[in-house]
Amino acid sequence: MKLSELAARIDGEFTGNGDLEITGIAGLTEAVAGDLSFLANSKYAAALAATRASAVIVSRDWAGDSPCAVIRVQAPDRAMALTAELIGTLPKAEVAVGSHPSSVIHPETDIDPTVRIGPLCVVERGAVIQAGTLLVAGCYVGREAVIGRDCVLQPHAVVRERVILGDRVILHEGAVVGGDGFGNYRENGAWKKIPHIGTVEIGADSEIGVNSAVDRARFGKTVVGKGVKVDNLVMIAHNCQIGDHTAMAAQVGISGSTNIGTGVLLAGQAGLAGHLTVGDGAVVGAQAGVTKNVPQATYVTGYPAMPHRKAAQSHANLMRLETWKKRVTLLEAKLAALEERLAADERICD
Amino acid sequence: MKLSELAARIDGEFTGNGDLEITGIAGLTEAVAGDLSFLANSKYAAALAATRASAVIVSRDWAGDSPCAVIRVQAPDRAMALTAELIGTLPKAEVAVGSHPSSVIHPETDIDPTVRIGPLCVVERGAVIQAGTLLVAGCYVGREAVIGRDCVLQPHAVVRERVILGDRVILHEGAVVGGDGFGNYRENGAWKKIPHIGTVEIGADSEIGVNSAVDRARFGKTVVGKGVKVDNLVMIAHNCQIGDHTAMAAQVGISGSTNIGTGVLLAGQAGLAGHLTVGDGAVVGAQAGVTKNVPQATYVTGYPAMPHRKAAQSHANLMRLETWKKRVTLLEAKLAALEERLAADERICD
Amino acid sequence: MKLSELAARIDGEFTGNGDLEITGIAGLTEAVAGDLSFLANSKYAAALAATRASAVIVSRDWAGDSPCAVIRVQAPDRAMALTAELIGTLPKAEVAVGSHPSSVIHPETDIDPTVRIGPLCVVERGAVIQAGTLLVAGCYVGREAVIGRDCVLQPHAVVRERVILGDRVILHEGAVVGGDGFGNYRENGAWKKIPHIGTVEIGADSEIGVNSAVDRARFGKTVVGKGVKVDNLVMIAHNCQIGDHTAMAAQVGISGSTNIGTGVLLAGQAGLAGHLTVGDGAVVGAQAGVTKNVPQATYVTGYPAMPHRKAAQSHANLMRLETWKKRVTLLEAKLAALEERLAADERICD
Secondary structure (H helix, E strand, O other): OEHHHHHHHOOOEEEOOOOOEOOEEOOOOOOOOOEEEEOOOHHHHHHHHOOOOOEEEEEOOOOOOOOOEEEEEOOHHHHHHHHHHHHOOOOOOOOOOEEOOOOEEOOOOEEOOOOEEOOOOEEOOOOEEOOOOEEOOOOEEOOOOEEOOOOEEOOOOEEOOOOEEOOOOEEOOOOEEEEOOOOEEEEOOEEEEOOOOOEEEEOOOOEEOOOOEEEOOOOOEEEEOOOOEEOOOOEEOOOOEEOOOOEEOOOOEEOOOOEEOOOOEEOOOOEEOOOOEEOOOOEEOOOOEEOOOEOOOOEEEOOOOEEHHHHHHHHHHHHOHHHHHHHHHHHHHHHHHHHHHHHHHHHHHO | OEHHHHHHHOOOEEEOOOOOEOOEEOOOOOOOOOEEEEOOOHHHHHHHHOOOOOEEEEEOOOOOOOOOEEEEEOOHHHHHHHHHHHHOOOOOOOOOOEEOOOOEEOOOOEEOOOOEEOOOOEEOOOOEEOOOOEEOOOOEEOOOOEEOOOOEEOOOOEEOOOOEEOOOOEEOOOOEEEEOOOOEEEEOOEEEEOOOOOEEEEOOOOEEOOOOEEEOOOOOEEEEOOOOEEOOOOEEOOOOEEOOOOEEOOOOEEOOOOEEOOOOEEOOOOEEOOOOEEOOOOEEOOOOEEOOOEOOOOEEEOOOOEEHHHHHHHHHHHHOHHHHHHHHHHHHHHHHHHHHHHHHHHHHHO | OEHHHHHHHOOOEEEOOOOOEOOEEOOOOOOOOOEEEEOOOHHHHHHHHOOOOOEEEEEOOOOOOOOOEEEEEOOHHHHHHHHHHHHOOOOOOOOOOEEOOOOEEOOOOEEOOOOEEOOOOEEOOOOEEOOOOEEOOOOEEOOOOEEOOOOEEOOOOEEOOOOEEOOOOEEOOOOEEEEOOOOEEEEOOEEEEOOOOOEEEEOOOOEEOOOOEEEOOOOOEEEEOOOOEEOOOOEEOOOOEEOOOOEEOOOOEEOOOOEEOOOOEEOOOOEEOOOOEEOOOOEEOOOOEEOOOEOOOOEEEOOOOEEHHHHHHHHHHHHOHHHHHHHHHHHHHHHHHHHHHHHHHHHHHO
């Protein structure tokens, strides 16, 4: 694709030779002639200076120099995404419309004729799978589950009984939606299982990452809202409610019945106790341990999680303790000297 | 089911109309007319006041008001579990007795005729599967593995060579029991693999959560006791010994050869170093990092984990450092003033 | 095998009866007559004193007493590994050369005739699998993936499109290589997916643990070097570069575009932010939260991670705050007394 055409299709303005042929996409340091690259983070300005790419996408307000043609865009991330769709060549799993003969599909299911079910899947009685959805391979869909339109279930994804997936939901490899909630009560020193007879509902346009788990509710529903992005190895326990457009990075864990607002960000390995509320637009830092409700639009970090300014201050105080030790020791010495002197004065006075 | 009958079956005493027909179960805020609900945690008393449920299960000592019929029970959690079994309607995976024709079962296995093996499972040579056990779909059972009676292997569960599961064990989706232990030694800067030729034994009535891993021993056995409840995404390394009735929440990680007592609780994301001993009845807080042995019946938190009272005190001290800074600064000022004054006195005296 | 022969084969020197027949391997406390055991860690010297093993492997410089025959070796870990290979009896999955008829293999693939593909696997168009490689069962190999020689894919391992595995790579159960990278941009409050059209390359002799995930690059490659050992439930995000001979324990998480050097050790549950560099030979402690670059050969711990000496000092300071509180309080009292006395002196003087 010519540079000029590409620039037009990603709402960008180019400087350089518009007839330049763009043949690939690569990072600044890996790019070769013909490649388009990106400066998404000004941290990589030095890599831009040294790149062998033929063109680079930068933010409109980027003021630096470039060794190659430039396309200026309002949002480099968006431009990168559009470009990858336009000239990316990653092959996709080929799955024909209908069900692969190796799959085991219960006759009493409601599967739209446009659905594509790859090899070695299982779809149980009463399941509904709507138009355009793709099960790549080795997926399991339990009884009476309802899967919306244009969903993608990557290999080995699991959807248990009565789970509801909205349209365009993506379950990545090994993701399990509707596994049993973790709940037991003690009787004579032994744990007894509390049945979890509720289900899980995942809203449209949400994604659940590789080997992540969303457990079914005790009763009622565990709810993941619309447009929620869940990375790999994340745990969402029974009866959680996750608001729309919330995102959580890998290895986050949310305990049972916790309520997360809309547009919340949970950074990697953050852990949240159960029965909490996290307000809309809150941000929870990486590895933070949330033990109390988080007000809306609040950035919390640390263990136990607290407003970041406070956490940063207490960390700074901790780091300064060596200095404070010296000051206290000095105070003790000076005070001792004063006391000694006064005592001496008194001895003189006596 | 009538309220009076339900109350009798869960050992409860009801107040209200015993002929009331209970048609469902729901949380206090989601319940509608006909539903039974629960007050398991007094935190939700306000939700009880506003519920539209027709009846609610409360603890015998609950003294508050209720807008609907009430069943008083000694243990609400137990009553909730029994009720869910009585009137829950979640459909179960339908698996016929015998092996689904799509499964690959080695002829030299010892599988009880009552066992149900769903589609797309693999059972290798020499495996033993005892009466009443269910493999839902896509499970793998390795050579000479022994699976007890009435076990449930949820979709994609994996049991490797020679692993032993006691009766009524549940492996949730994607759980892997008997994966290779992680052990290597260094030779000329490169890692060399240490073969793990031991196995894993899981006691009766234990559960291993979604996508959790219990690794096989170097030699001998990794042992998970009886009645142990393991949540999702948990890692139990080679040669660990986990005592009976211990429970661990999601994303806990236990390093190799660590010995956990009976009735221990490990909260979410807790991590334990290797070759440690955790005494009976100990409790490890969420995200705690255990680097030393934990005595029995001790509650430890923080990183490095220490008795909770000490951890709480050191946290409180940390939070008070701003105050201490002010006190030290004030001391310095006062001392300087005193010194100045004494110096002035001396000048006067001179 | 006779003790004398075994000692010769593991480059050891024995003391005791060379004709002793060694029939098994076991830990010091579990061993019975006929077993060989190991003292790999001097912490277990008491267990050695009480062992019923017939022989024990110890380090050449071990000076203690032994109740049984002894084989002295330079590296007990290596000797243990060799011995396990020599006399271990764990059965291996039996997979015949060729593809099991239940597997779904695209006709346009390049699979060496020596390759063994077990039941219920999927191999997509254009995949290449080289000589001696084994897919145990239920594995997925995506389009144009290239798997080197003598690799092992344990049950349910997943290799997505265009991923490249070097020779002798082991993917453990449920490991997913080449899942979609986690990247989104915001548009009008909603997340939009950034396509990840790059791939993953895993070097020779590396292992990826049970249910671990290595995500594909945005473009270019996520690279795991040679001889890299990755334990279970680990997350390696898109565009990371992991140097040769690096090892990471269970539940480690590495955010996108982070660059790890060679011979690095990441202990369990450590988390690393994105776009960082960790130098060769660095060591990151368990549960550490790495937020900045780590220089080579540096040992960092804590959150935020810092050089261990500094982290230990700040922890020690924190633990000593009770003492400092007392010292400050005492200073205040003494200073108040001094001030009072001076004031009294002045009153007298007046």
